[in-house]
Amino acid sequence: MPTHSPRSWSSRARRFRPQPDLAVSALVTSVRSPRVTAARRLHKRALRERERAFLAEGPQAVREALASTNEVRELFVGRTYAARDASLVELARAHGITVHDVGDEVVAAISQTVTPQGLVAVCEMVDVTLSAATAIPLSLVVVLSNVRDPGNAGTILRTADAAGADAVVFTTESVDPYNAKCVRGTAGSLWHVPVVVGADLAEASTALRTAGMQVLAADGEAPDDLDALLDADALRAPTAWVFGNEAWGLTSEQRAVCDRTVRIPIHGKAESLNLAAAAAVCLYASARAQRAR
Amino acid sequence: MPTHSPRSWSSRARRFRPQPDLAVSALVTSVRSPRVTAARRLHKRALRERERAFLAEGPQAVREALASTNEVRELFVGRTYAARDASLVELARAHGITVHDVGDEVVAAISQTVTPQGLVAVCEMVDVTLSAATAIPLSLVVVLSNVRDPGNAGTILRTADAAGADAVVFTTESVDPYNAKCVRGTAGSLWHVPVVVGADLAEASTALRTAGMQVLAADGEAPDDLDALLDADALRAPTAWVFGNEAWGLTSEQRAVCDRTVRIPIHGKAESLNLAAAAAVCLYASARAQRAR
Numbered sequence: 001m002p003t004h005s006p007r008s009w010s011s012r013a014r015r016f017r018p019q020p021d022l023a024v025s026a027l028v029t030s031v032r033s034p035r036v037t038a039a040r041r042l043h044k045r046a047l048r049e050r051e052r053a054f055l056a057e058g059p060q061a062v063r064e065a066l067a068s069t070n071e072v073r074e075l076f077v078g079r080t081y082a083a084r085d086a087s088l089v090e091l092a093r094a095h096g097i098t099v100h101d102v103g104d105e106v107v108a109a110i111s112q113t114v115t116p117q118g119l120v121a122v123c124e125m126v127d128v129t130l131s132a133a134t135a136i137p138l139s140l141v142v143v144l145s146n147v148r149d150p151g152n153a154g155t156i157l158r159t160a161d162a163a164g165a166d167a168v169v170f171t172t173e174s175v176d177p178y179n180a181k182c183v184r185g186t187a188g189s190l191w192h193v194p195v196v197v198g199a200d201l202a203e204a205s206t207a208l209r210t211a212g213m214q215v216l217a218a219d220g221e222a223p224d225d226l227d228a229l230l231d232a233d234a235l236r237a238p239t240a241w242v243f244g245n246e247a248w249g250l251t252s253e254q255r256a257v258c259d260r261t262v263r264i265p266i267h268g269k270a271e272s273l274n275l276a277a278a279a280a281v282c283l284y285a286s287a288r289a290q291r292a293r
Numbered sequence: 294m295p296t297h298s299p300r301s302w303s304s305r306a307r308r309f310r311p312q313p314d315l316a317v318s319a320l321v322t323s324v325r326s327p328r329v330t331a332a333r334r335l336h337k338r339a340l341r342e343r344e345r346a347f348l349a350e351g352p353q354a355v356r357e358a359l360a361s362t363n364e365v366r367e368l369f370v371g372r373t374y375a376a377r378d379a380s381l382v383e384l385a386r387a388h389g390i391t392v393h394d395v396g397d398e399v400v401a402a403i404s405q406t407v408t409p410q411g412l413v414a415v416c417e418m419v420d421v422t423l424s425a426a427t428a429i430p431l432s433l434v435v436v437l438s439n440v441r442d443p444g445n446a447g448t449i450l451r452t453a454d455a456a457g458a459d460a461v462v463f464t465t466e467s468v469d470p471y472n473a474k475c476v477r478g479t480a481g482s483l484w485h486v487p488v489v490v491g492a493d494l495a496e497a498s499t500a501l502r503t504a505g506m507q508v509l510a511a512d513g514e515a516p517d518d519l520d521a522l523l524d525a526d527a528l529r530a531p532t533a534w535v536f537g538n539e540a541w542g543l544t545s546e547q548r549a550v551c552d553r554t555v556r557i558p559i560h561g562k563a564e565s566l567n568l569a570a571a572a573a574v575c576l577y578a579s580a581r582a583q584r585a586r
Contacts, residue, residue: 151444159570164560185567192562227581267457267580269485273573274478277452280570281577287560288520 031109035100039076039110039122045176052125054178055110058117059088064188066091071124074098078107081118088119112180125178126190127197130204133167134211139238140286141208143169143215145201145254146245147275150175154185155276156243161189163283169196169204201242205257208240215258217242217250218282220272222261226285229262235289241282246275324402328393332369332403332415338469345418347471348403351410352381357481359384364417367391371400374411381412405473418471419483420490423497426460427504432531433579434501436462436508438494438547439538440568443468447478448569449536454482456576462489462497494535498550501533508551510535510543511575513565515554519578522555528582534575539568 030036039055041047048054053073056065065072066088075092077099082089092099100106108116133141142160147153153175160168170177177183177195196204205215214237216229229235242258244250255261264273264281273281323329332348334340341347346366349358358365359381368385370392375382385392393399401409426434435453440446446468453461463470470476470488489497498508507530522528535551537543548554557566557574566574
């Protein structure tokens with residue numbers, strides 16, 4: 001790796017001089033510039049947590065981030081994207097956000113997708129505490145316990161938003177919702193629904209029950225199925241749905257802190273449903289039951 | 294790449310001598326052996342279609358393939374997997390299937406997953422014609438029109454199986470169901486539900502209507518939502534669900550060959566649902582409506 005190319009030298013030499021915000025933009029010409037290095041550090045969970053920041057890639061995520069009340073710290077825009085669509089850049093500048101106009105290779109270096117979409121925002125984390133999330137009247141909540149696949153977690157958060165959920169709780173053992181794949185999977189819903197990170201399942205269950213909810217655990221081995229609950233009108237009550245690990249589901253200790261386990265009926269020969277598909281069925285069953293006259 | 298290593302020389306020298314089936318196994322010692330090369334060709338759709346064969350990876354898929362009436366042509370088993378579990382290998386041998394005991398690196402070379410699971414089967418394709426699929430009494434059918442993501446398609450096929458669907462139809466523009474990611478996403482359901490490949494949407498719609506089904510297209514812009522159809526008891530009838538492309542949905546021409554479009558209600562701020570989540574909601578709504586007393 002050339003360490004003395006004019007580009008990196010120039011960015012390294014200048015970085016120690018304090019610069020007003022607008023001038024910062026001019027410094028980001030190289031993939032080795034300090035702002036880019038700082039953004040790339042956010043690929044790692046521990047460094048995201050230290051900075052309380054994460055990366056949002058692509059126009060959809062950036063639009064949702066800009067529309068939310070949570071701070072967008074800076075925006076990197078590649079030349080090709082900027083030439084095609086200036087609207088988000090203008091919106092960001094109108095919000096007073098530092099925009100770095102950079103080469104496509106700089107955005108690609110920050111990006112974690114195979115086909116970078118040309119813009120990446122450094123965003124303030126959005127999660128709230130369990131007590132804040134449970135302080136409002138709750139009808140529908142999702143708890144992800146040991147959910148490890150970021151794509152599944154992101155899709156479930158998006159489905160929870162669509163089904164009108166009031167909060168999504170990630171337990172300590174679950175994937176980080178700020179993981180790039182998860183952020184992408186949420187398709188913007190990360191900014192729509194209050195998210196709790198690093199909760200303990202037993203504590204979350206207690207808090208949700210105290211808030212007047214029944215805590216139902218989706219479990220392929222449960223004696224009662226979803227149709228039985230619907231027939232008994234048991235989904236009309238405020239409900240928190242707990243979904244477990246993709247491979248092994250919920251442990252007996254995890255099931256024990258829930259009020260009831262529920263299985264989705266399998267009418268064909270499939271052994272089980274994909275977790276995100278199962279969550280969609282449960283959440284929409286609740287949404288419909290709660291809205292029925 | 295060494296072209297004259299003893300291993301590859303030995304397999305090349307022997308491959309022209311005809312061998313009885315059991316002896317074939319001894320030939321597969323190198324990633325460059327003819328059987329391995331032939332199996333790796335199945336990574337490409339055109340070559341899969343020429344051979345009418347595809348690859349099934351991992352114990353779950355191999356178990357389902359062996360349990361089905363469709364032929365398994367040969368099975369590659371890595372040493373580490375074979376040492377851990379012999380049951381599937383024994384089952385395959387009992388069925389008279391040629392089993393190649395190979396090094397882990399050979400299975401890895403045939404595998405298309407990041408973490409190969411140690412066994413790969415070469416399987417006969419399972420798809421049936423549209424007329425065969427529609428010749429039986431039908432209650433629930435899924436049509437994938439322009440669905441391009443193999444993970445989505447595989448998950449929908451798995452959900453269709455779980456919901457008790459009678460067939461899944463892939464139109465010409467959809468992803469190949471024998472794509473490795475799709476096969477993996479089906480979690481075995483590829484061998485459970487009759488699958489039609491390369492159908493024309495208009496022809497499929499006509500055939501399904503002739504078979505007594507209503508053809509409903511899932512469409513975010515539709516005037517009626519799923520709850521309205523459930524309230525009107527309109528999902529009790531035999532139903533074919535058409536799902537369109539992940540990004541742009543269905544074109545007006547595609548919608549025109551369906552009886553009706555239906556939208557899933559969005560109660561929160563999400564713009565839309567992930568396609569596989571939407572399919573899960575629609576298919577389970579139909580499954581419940583059709584089974585209601």
